[in-house]
Amino acid sequence: MSTIADVVRVAQEAKRASAELALLSTQAKRKALLLMAKGLLKDTSSIKRANARDIKDAEAKGFSGALIDRLRLTDSRIKDMAQSLKAITSLKDPVGSIGEWRKRPNGLLIGKMRVSIGVVGIIYESRPNVTSDSVGLCLMSGNALILRGGSEAINSNLAIYSSLIKSAKASGIPKGAIGFIKSTDRRAVGVLLKQRDLVDLIIPRGGESLIKMVAETSRIPVIKHYKGVCHTYVDKEADLDMAEEISFNAKVQRPGVCNAMETLLVHKKVAKEFLPSVAKRLRDAQVEMRGCARTRKILKGIKAATNKDWPEEYLDLILSVKVVDSIDDAIAHIACFGSQHSDAIITEDRRAADKFLRSVDSAAVYINASTRFTDGGQFGMGAELGISTDRLHARGPMGLVELTTYKYVVYGDGQIRK
Amino acid sequence: MSTIADVVRVAQEAKRASAELALLSTQAKRKALLLMAKGLLKDTSSIKRANARDIKDAEAKGFSGALIDRLRLTDSRIKDMAQSLKAITSLKDPVGSIGEWRKRPNGLLIGKMRVSIGVVGIIYESRPNVTSDSVGLCLMSGNALILRGGSEAINSNLAIYSSLIKSAKASGIPKGAIGFIKSTDRRAVGVLLKQRDLVDLIIPRGGESLIKMVAETSRIPVIKHYKGVCHTYVDKEADLDMAEEISFNAKVQRPGVCNAMETLLVHKKVAKEFLPSVAKRLRDAQVEMRGCARTRKILKGIKAATNKDWPEEYLDLILSVKVVDSIDDAIAHIACFGSQHSDAIITEDRRAADKFLRSVDSAAVYINASTRFTDGGQFGMGAELGISTDRLHARGPMGLVELTTYKYVVYGDGQIRK
Numbered sequence: 001m002s003t004i005a006d007v008v009r010v011a012q013e014a015k016r017a018s019a020e021l022a023l024l025s026t027q028a029k030r031k032a033l034l035l036m037a038k039g040l041l042k043d044t045s046s047i048k049r050a051n052a053r054d055i056k057d058a059e060a061k062g063f064s065g066a067l068i069d070r071l072r073l074t075d076s077r078i079k080d081m082a083q084s085l086k087a088i089t090s091l092k093d094p095v096g097s098i099g100e101w102r103k104r105p106n107g108l109l110i111g112k113m114r115v116s117i118g119v120v121g122i123i124y125e126s127r128p129n130v131t132s133d134s135v136g137l138c139l140m141s142g143n144a145l146i147l148r149g150g151s152e153a154i155n156s157n158l159a160i161y162s163s164l165i166k167s168a169k170a171s172g173i174p175k176g177a178i179g180f181i182k183s184t185d186r187r188a189v190g191v192l193l194k195q196r197d198l199v200d201l202i203i204p205r206g207g208e209s210l211i212k213m214v215a216e217t218s219r220i221p222v223i224k225h226y227k228g229v230c231h232t233y234v235d236k237e238a239d240l241d242m243a244e245e246i247s248f249n250a251k252v253q254r255p256g257v258c259n260a261m262e263t264l265l266v267h268k269k270v271a272k273e274f275l276p277s278v279a280k281r282l283r284d285a286q287v288e289m290r291g292c293a294r295t296r297k298i299l300k301g302i303k304a305a306t307n308k309d310w311p312e313e314y315l316d317l318i319l320s321v322k323v324v325d326s327i328d329d330a331i332a333h334i335a336c337f338g339s340q341h342s343d344a345i346i347t348e349d350r351r352a353a354d355k356f357l358r359s360v361d362s363a364a365v366y367i368n369a370s371t372r373f374t375d376g377g378q379f380g381m382g383a384e385l386g387i388s389t390d391r392l393h394a395r396g397p398m399g400l401v402e403l404t405t406y407k408y409v410v411y412g413d414g415q416i417r418k
Numbered sequence: 419m420s421t422i423a424d425v426v427r428v429a430q431e432a433k434r435a436s437a438e439l440a441l442l443s444t445q446a447k448r449k450a451l452l453l454m455a456k457g458l459l460k461d462t463s464s465i466k467r468a469n470a471r472d473i474k475d476a477e478a479k480g481f482s483g484a485l486i487d488r489l490r491l492t493d494s495r496i497k498d499m500a501q502s503l504k505a506i507t508s509l510k511d512p513v514g515s516i517g518e519w520r521k522r523p524n525g526l527l528i529g530k531m532r533v534s535i536g537v538v539g540i541i542y543e544s545r546p547n548v549t550s551d552s553v554g555l556c557l558m559s560g561n562a563l564i565l566r567g568g569s570e571a572i573n574s575n576l577a578i579y580s581s582l583i584k585s586a587k588a589s590g591i592p593k594g595a596i597g598f599i600k601s602t603d604r605r606a607v608g609v610l611l612k613q614r615d616l617v618d619l620i621i622p623r624g625g626e627s628l629i630k631m632v633a634e635t636s637r638i639p640v641i642k643h644y645k646g647v648c649h650t651y652v653d654k655e656a657d658l659d660m661a662e663e664i665s666f667n668a669k670v671q672r673p674g675v676c677n678a679m680e681t682l683l684v685h686k687k688v689a690k691e692f693l694p695s696v697a698k699r700l701r702d703a704q705v706e707m708r709g710c711a712r713t714r715k716i717l718k719g720i721k722a723a724t725n726k727d728w729p730e731e732y733l734d735l736i737l738s739v740k741v742v743d744s745i746d747d748a749i750a751h752i753a754c755f756g757s758q759h760s761d762a763i764i765t766e767d768r769r770a771a772d773k774f775l776r777s778v779d780s781a782a783v784y785i786n787a788s789t790r791f792t793d794g795g796q797f798g799m800g801a802e803l804g805i806s807t808d809r810l811h812a813r814g815p816m817g818l819v820e821l822t823t824y825k826y827v828v829y830g831d832g833q834i835r836k
Contacts (some may be wrong), residue, residue: 019753023776096776102798108787110797117809143755200809221639221810242832249834305757335437355825358441358514361533369526369830378835379528379826380520391535391618392639393811396826407816408797412787414660416667417796 005182007191011084011144011198014119020174022116025040029140033089033170036164037082040132043163044078050159051128056182058152070126072356081132081160082158084383088136091382094143094401098409108328114404116142117392121192122385123148123214125206128156134203135164135178137385141403144177146199148192151184151308152204156370158182172278194216204397205386208313223398225315225389228258229344230371232328233356234274235347236267240331242368243346244278250344252285256315258387259374263310265330270295272322275299287317310337327352331359338362339355340389363396365388421601425609428564429616431594432537433657434689435564438592442533446512447558451507451588454582456552460746462496462582468577469546476570488544489571499550499578502801506554512819513560515826527829532822534560536618539610540803543565543624546574553582554598555803559821562595566610566768568624569602576600581662611636620630623804641816643781643807645731646676646759648789651748651774652692653765658683660786667788668762670703676734676805677760677792680740681722681728683748686712689692693717705735712741716779728755743769744768749777756780758807760789781814 040047046108048150051073058068120143124130131147136143136151149157168178181188193202193214200266202222204214211224232242232250250261266274275298289295290305299321309320310333324330324342327345334343345356353367374396376384381399388394394402458465469491476486516529538561543546549565558562579598586596599606611620611632620640622632631644650668652661667677684692693716697707707713708723717739727738728751741746747761752761762784763774769774772787782792792814794802799817806812812820 019777019779022779070717104798106798108796113775181534199574212722216637219634245832253835304758355532357433357435361437361440362825364826364828366828367830369828369833370835372835373526373833378522378526380522391823393823395824402685405809406813407780408782408792410782410784410787410791414663414789415791416663417671417790418787 003185003188004191006183007181007188007196008198009400010179010181011119011192011195014144014146014179015198017174018116018118020176021144022095022118022142024142024173026095027091028172032139032168032173033085035167035171036132036135037085039163040160041083043159045077047156047159048073048075048076050155053155062150064252067152069125069167071128073128073156077129081129084133085130085136088140088383088400091140091400093140094404097351100264104396105414106263107413108415111409112406113409114401115407117403117405119144119146119198121146121199121202121220122209123189123192123202123204123206125150128153128160130205131157131160132164133383133386134385137383137400137403139173139177141400143403144179146181146192146401148181148189154184166388171382184340189214190217192413193220196220197397203386212369215418216324221393223388223390223394225258225339225341225387227339228260228387229262229313229337230259230341231262231263231265231330231334231338231343232371233324233327233334233343233345234267234270235308235327235345235349236269237349237352238267238270238274239348240270240274240277243274245348246344246368246370247278248281248285250372251282251287251319252317253370255317255374258313258370260315261319261371261387262312262314263322263331263337265322265324266295267322267327267330268325271295272298275321280292282319284298285317287319288322290318292322295321313339329354331356334360334362341387342366342374344369344371354357365386421603421606424525424610425599425606426602426613426616428535428597429610429613432562432564432597433616434597435592436534437535439557439562439595440513440536440560442560442591445512446590447511447560448507449501450557450586450591451554453589454550454553455503457581457585458496458500458578461577462493464487464580465496465574465577466491466493468573471573472571474531477531481570485544485570485751489546489574491546491574491827492723495547499547502551503554506558506801511558511559511800514821517821522832525831527831529827530666531827532819533825535821535823537562537564537616538821539564539566539617539620539638540699541607541620541622541624541628543568543609543628544571546571547576548623549575550582551801552803555801555818555821557591557595559818560823562597564597564599564610565653566599566607570622571600579832588801600789607632608635611638614638621804639811641806641808641812643676643757643759643805645757646678647680647731647751647755647757648677648759649681649683649748649756649761650679650762650789651683651745651752651763652685653763653767654771654773655767656685656688656692656764657766658688658692658695661692662699664764664786664788665696666703669700669705669737671788671790672734673735676731677789678733679737679789680732681740681755683727683740683742684713685745685748686741688741689713690716693739701738703735706776708736708738710740712751713739731757738775745773751781752778759805760784760792762787762789781805792831
């Protein structure tokens with residue numbers, strides 16, 4: 001009962017703060033973020049002490065090493081958090097900018113003004129740096145926010161939040177603009193997802209099961225991605241050296257992230273030449289390959305890929321490989337098994353490239369580059385609050401602009417409708 | 419049971435058709451719409467016969483005259499439907515256009531390509547012209563659609579659909595791209611609203627209760643507006659002649675639509691001069707005024723406005739009037755009682771105008787013009803599929819561009835992530 005009242009109160013305060021926050025000057029927002037960055041550095045030891053409690057609990061519960069690593073805060077990770085806040089202050093503030101002007105025959109001047117979305121709820125797991133990244137991006141885009149981190153990181157998140165809120169107060173950020181749900185009761189999330197009159201957008205960040213739960217429960221619009229099953233298609237007109245570099249990079253450079261390649265598709269005309277060479281490099285980098293029947297005729301001894309492999313996000317040094325008859329087959333495979341995240345074609349044939357670009361329905365479609373570039377920083381958007389594979393509002397990296405919406409502004413000098 | 423299977427089948431066919439439709443050339447889409455326009459004119463008598471059955475049923479059920487008028491199809495209304503389809507063919511096709519190019523330091527060239535949303539479900543009441551308008555706008559923006567009209571118009575809608583589908587077939591529109599749910603069973607809507615894997619967007623069009631039901635039931639994103647409680651605020655620095663013309667226009671020119679003014683807010687400094695003059699014109703036009711206490715001291719004998727009046731969408735010749743102490747009070751009133759649709763300030767004071775523009779959180783905010791202009795045609799967007807007062811994806815009139823989304827297209831020449 002008190003959990004429910006608590007969540008509603010936090011949401012009401014965020015809603016109340018949002019109107020004032022939406023009108024805050026760029027300068028005031030930058031000042032607040034810089035103060036927060038300083039504060040985090042000053043509070044490093046208390047944040048680390050809180051984090052140590054989470055780590056101890058996680059170890060006692062027998063959590064995996066990977067999870068504990070994601071949870072752990074070191075001096076350098078806290079410095080990175082502060083650095084991210086600073087970096088956000090150097091980005092262009094989209095709020096209040098007016099574009100797409102049009103003048104109507106009756107003299108009306110119509111433009112679109114970028115405005116804040118309102119109140120954003122962030123539901124996340126494990127990595128405590130999401131706390132400060134979310135605060136930085138939401139405040140800079142004029143959005144109030146409500147944080148709801150996982151119970152495994154509650155002490156760390158609370159310590160980071162306490163540090164940030166001190167700086168927020170000192171720099172005049174409206175009270176309630178940064179909401180934090182302290183209860184780790186699971187029902188709190190359910191209550192938050194029902195506050196349609198108070199919360200405008202939910203962004204879940206974490207594993208697929210968390211995101212599924214949020215998407216299925218929420219009565220508020222959700223922007224999300226479930227997973228990244230990214231493909232590289234090596235066309236019959238590919239520069240095979242380039243194809244090898246790009247495939248290797250997309251799989252190996254950082255296999256545990258959503259824009260890493262999970263499936264390599266190769267046109268049958270180049271498979272015999274291309275596969276042995278790239279396979280050698282991949283094998284040297286400890287990549288396990290799983291192939292279709294035709295692949296296994298060329299790469300003897302590798303495991304067979306099953307229908308379970310094609311839709312799988314390995315997030316690991318594993319790669320499924322398929323030989324296809326045509327670019328159409330590659331496009332059909334991606335439509336069937338892809339996750340609408342990031343997919344690439346390697347080709348020197350402009351018409352094939354155009355066809356792939358038009359037909360593949362993913363948030364980012366590449367010609368002759370590694371899918372690893374789908375990232376707010378790499379796209380030149382500065383920071384990002386996750387990547388969207390949804391179809392509405394925002395697709396791909398969600399930066400400051402994607403955290404805003406627009407309204408029409410209409411300048412007249414007495415126009416009436418005839 | 420058969421209703422459920424039927425709805426799912428229609429949605430599956432639309433989904434299947436959507437990929438091909440999304441890639442159709444502008445020319446092919448224009449050709450199809452022109453053929454449909456011709457077909458409607460040719461089928462006028464059969465459409466009118468079907469409509470007569472709906473009118474007869476409605477009369478037998480004792481429906482109101484206004485409802486029967488919305489339902490009725492005449493030669494000229496069918497001509498208008500055909501004309502709307504033709505008008506859509508003259509609009510710019512947004513699908514496939516690439517904008518917002520950026521070049522990254524590593525040479526990657528990144529742009530945003532406009533792409534179709536996919537499958538759009540339209541749930542609507544009464545006016546049968548929504549059938550052909552929806553088909554025209556969805557097809558031109560490359561979206562498959564599923565139509566679900568009200569039972570009161572089922573014969574008319576079916577006749578229009580049958581005419582359109584003949585032309586669609588003859589012009590090579592993929593089979594299933596225009597879905598129609600024939601069952602008038604209410605459960606059909608519930609089933610449609612659950613097809614999250616098949617349908618990308620729901621647009622409800624009709625009364626507030628229909629829209630509320632859809633928004634509360636849907637597991638698919640919904641874009642909508644509940645109602646239009648539009649305000650005109652006459653500032654202390656207003657040109658009072660202009661204020662009178664605009665207020666009169668916004669209330670009287672067409673009171674039954676969502677962008678008509680429902681509440682007039684007047685700054686106390688100009689109330690005594692402004693109100694008597696505008697009230698005389700409004701009274702002559704049969705407008706019933708309901709005022710706050712201060713208004714009633716100036717306009718003797720008018721009814722008192724209650725707290726029920728301020729959030730009310732009259733859609734009629736009724737106007738609530740309030741005297742406010744300041745522009746801040748006007749903004750606060752709009753924030754409290756408005757519907758985030760369209761609101762105007764009348765002022766010669768540029769700072770007041772800017773403040774209103776920034777602070778009022780509506781889909782369209784006006785300076786010195788009538789709110790009646792919030793409309794796809796008036797905004798220069800050609801046709802529209804309703805008006806959104808939501809915060810995400812699209813706000814205001816929903817034209818062709820608003821019926822698309824985007825994907826990132828990335829051109830490289832071998833870039834890999836370091």
